[in-house]
Amino acid sequence: MNSTKIKVVLAGNPNSGKSTLFNALTGLRQKVGNYPGITVEKKTGSCNLDTNLSAEITDVPGAYSLYPKSIDERVAQLVICNKKDKDYPEVTVVVADATNLRRSIFLITQIIDLKMKVVLALNMVDLSLQQGVIIDVSSLSNRLNIPVVAINARKQEGIENLKKAIIEANSQEMATSFFDVSILFKKIIEGTNELRNSENDYGSFLALCLQDTNVDNKLKDICKKYQFIPSRAQAQETIRRYKKIDAVVDSCCTIVRIKSNRSITKWLDDILIHPIFGYFIFLGVLFLIFQAIFSWSAYPMDLIDSWFTDLSILVAATLPSGVFNDLIVKGVLAGLGGIIIFVPQIAFLFAFIAFLEDTGYMARVGFITDKILRGFGLNGRSIIPLLSGAACAIPAIMSARTIASWKERMITIMVTPLMSCSARLPVYTLIIAMIIPAEQSWGPFNLQGLVMMAFYLLGFLAALGTAFILKFILKAKERSFYIMEMPSYKIPDWKTVIYTIVEKVKVFLFDAGKVIIAISIILWFLSSYAPGNRFEQIETKWAGKENAETHIAAEKLEASYAGMIGKSIEPAIRPLGFDWKIGIALITSFAAREVFVGTMSTIYSVGDNSNIQSIRERLESVQNPDTGKAFFTTAVGISLMLFYAFAMQCMSTLAIVRRETNSWKWPVVQFIYMGALAYISSFIAFQLLS
């Protein structure tokens, strides 16, 4: 298409319906990337404004003002305040919640004072009307001197008008201002303007207030000279700005009847955050989520598994046999299958989380758990990362960005990988099936199920325990707060929930996927090649004999580079009850834990490695050469499970932690302490049980 493209930034308070509007404007034409240099996710999408003008819309994280408090909120400020930023918008659209007009327009008045072209999208006007408040949109537009459009993001009403307003705003120069900050700080602003070579008073004021984020000695000097204390000045300015906003809100709103919208919310809160029942309800919700992850997602997972098996067989048969065929089937496809199989679990988990967040329930969970989590150096906001960690640590660690306190965010990131993620599930399933008799049960509880539960609980307790220790090690950079809006309950918007699922799955597939595939290819190489002519010798040895293929596969693996590595680490893992074969599995599991099952089946030369049953039977018959009894005793099994519960065997998580913390220090620390925890607990368990 032959059209001009303008940059539009979408800003607004949390819970203002910003994401819903973003989805309504861009549909599925969205992509998730990263802002250069900082670690925050960037969502962009395109939208046609009219036949020859389109917009690239950037959705910045929700914020109440241009004074940032968390990494998330900094993005809004960075993009909007920095003219040199490559995302600096031609037009900014601010979404305001009409039921919270006073608070919602604070942000836009700041942006107006930066002399930027803005449009106010007034969302949820219908709700405000229900509450008995009539907002005069045109008078609001006159008072603010900017286009104001009433929209209903959910019903997609007013979207066309909003597009027209964006075009209109783009064509006009922004000359208006809302609050003249120079009446408070005339001298210093004049001085700063000169320093910054700018005439934008408010821009200079913000530069003074936010100087801690980009230290500039000249700004420091000028603050000293005029005894300017940024936090005080900011408070003073905010109060004055709100006074002006109050006048605007009073003149544009007519209250026809005073009716509290909070009655339903109040009623629900009486139940959902009841001091006793509240916790039981939360446990019930958790139970439902785990039920979904473990039993409902089994069906789509089986389907995906069988598709990949079919696909592998097909590709193996179609491509000419040789190295390339092997690489595609055993390297790429095996790695790809290992990732895609987790999509149903991740989709289910994030469906629940998005649903619970959209209804307003998640803020309540934070409310009833903050006190408890605080004792462990965490925060009410840590509950989402910890919960998500039960599916996959990668998106979970990313969701810790909303935690404003550096220390609490760090602790959350450091302990989340201890939560039992879905990749540990196949490992647990296989080992439990081997060492725990299926018939054994206590009343309605099957012992196998209880052991599985115990390991999940163990992961959670280990996370809490580690958090507790870190609480004393890490030094707080700032005081921690838990200030969180508890929005009125609402029926979730299904589209928003679906978009969230799509987005999270994409992140998982692409971010984690790249690493997993790369590692799978390396592992394939290590286990398919051996130094010298070892492979040829094995082939000659078994040529023409019965069952040659399975024996050859097993012996080749032993002779391969991977086998050599396994043997070299055997002395180190012997005290845990592991032999060199498990050693190989531990190494290959580094790509992803679930690779364990596949590796075990290859090592113990199971002809058909497509079902767990046959692997189990084969493993059960393995004998210990020293004792002549079964190798996989309860001691070995428990030791192995403990190792998988604690060890940081996930490249992708390490990569994400590195990205989120912007340093290699944290992933290295994490790798070492989780490894130590795994080694020590496996050692103790094996020595005690055997």
Added chain:
Amino acid sequence: MQKLSDIAIGKEYIVKSIDNDELAQKLLEMGCTPGEKIIVERKAPFNDPIAIVVSGFMLSIRKEDAEQIIVKKL
């Protein structure tokens, strides 16, 4: 003058001042400015955190922070 942490649930007060700069920055921008009506809506177990309604919306805040918000009976 009382601390926000000490007032009873459901009674109407107005915000007088916030004694901590960092806390003030966070609350002011959300519209919790001096002169605004403030009500303690409910308290979590152990009275911490507390849920307050200010400027028409509900907010949760820790007890230690509520201790630094000075309010006056309406």
